[in-house]
Amino acid sequence: DAGVTQSPTHLIKTRGQQVTLRCSPKSGHDTVSWYQQALGQGPQFIFQYYEEEERQRGNFPDRFSGHQFPNYSSELNVNALLLGDSALYLCASSRLGRGNTIYFGEGSWLTVV
Amino acid sequence: AQRVTQPEKLLSVFKGAPVELKCNYSYSGSPELFWYVQYSRQRLQLLLRHISRESIKGFTADLNKGETSFHLKKPFAQEEDSAMYYCALEDNQGGKLIFGQGTELSVKP
Numbered sequence: 001d002a003g004v005t006q007s008p009t010h011l012i013k014t015r016g017q018q019v020t021l022r023c024s025p026k027s028g029h030d031t032v033s034w035y036q037q038a039l040g041q042g043p044q045f046i047f048q049y050y051e052e053e054e055r056q057r058g059n060f061p062d063r064f065s066g067h068q069f070p071n072y073s074s075e076l077n078v079n080a081l082l083l084g085d086s087a088l089y090l091c092a093s094s095r096l097g098r099g100n101t102i103y104f105g106e107g108s109w110l111t112v113v
Numbered sequence: 114a115q116r117v118t119q120p121e122k123l124l125s126v127f128k129g130a131p132v133e134l135k136c137n138y139s140y141s142g143s144p145e146l147f148w149y150v151q152y153s154r155q156r157l158q159l160l161l162r163h164i165s166r167e168s169i170k171g172f173t174a175d176l177n178k179g180e181t182s183f184h185l186k187k188p189f190a191q192e193e194d195s196a197m198y199y200c201a202l203e204d205n206q207g208g209k210l211i212f213g214q215g216t217e218l219s220v221k222p
Binding site: 004031033035040041042043044045048050055056058090092094096097098099100101102103104105106107 | 117119122145147149155156157158159162164199201203204205206207208209210211212213214215
């Protein structure tokens with residue numbers, strides 16, 4: 001089991017552009033969450049997907065959107081990129097429910113210039 | 114409001130010294146608390162959770178509801194313990210973690 005895998009590992013975008021990040025959850029997991037981790041900060045919850053629907057959302061603008069596919073993989077899309085969107089984006093997966101272990105991917109480093 | 118506070122950004126100790134990384138939380142209800150660790154150039158990984166009450170790599174953490182704390186402790190630090198440590202609280206719906214800002218532990222030889 002490869003665990004949670006994310007792509008791409010690193011990318012550089014220009015202000016105003018759009019970006020798509022991808023995530024494959026750990027085998028057997030049905031719930032995918034996305035986090036933003038700015039330098040020197042703890043991860044901040046963006047949103048969570050279950051059964052292809054957004055189940056919970058953190059305090060992020062509508063420029064951040066996502067999708068979950070029938071095979072449980074997920075995408076995070078960010079439109080109209082701002083310099084402040086530069087961060088490490090983490091994907092996490094788990095089984096639905098409280099108290100289950102949440103596994104993280106290695107993250108996608110996004111730099112906006 | 115649900116919140117996790119890690120008051121120390123950096124904790125530096127010598128090998129063999131005891132370590133305590135502080136974590137305080139704010140949550141109404143029965144909290145689910147975790148410690149995650151991130152070694153250099155590796156992914157965030159679960160170190161331990163309060164419900165399991167187990168010791169991982171010599172670390173333990175006790176939930177103190179009266180003080181709303183979940184401090185991480187190890188009696189004798191090792192150089193390989195050097196890493197970023199994050200305390201996290203799971204929200205009441207499940208699957209959403211609220212993280213503290215993290216504490217960098219540096220264990221010197």
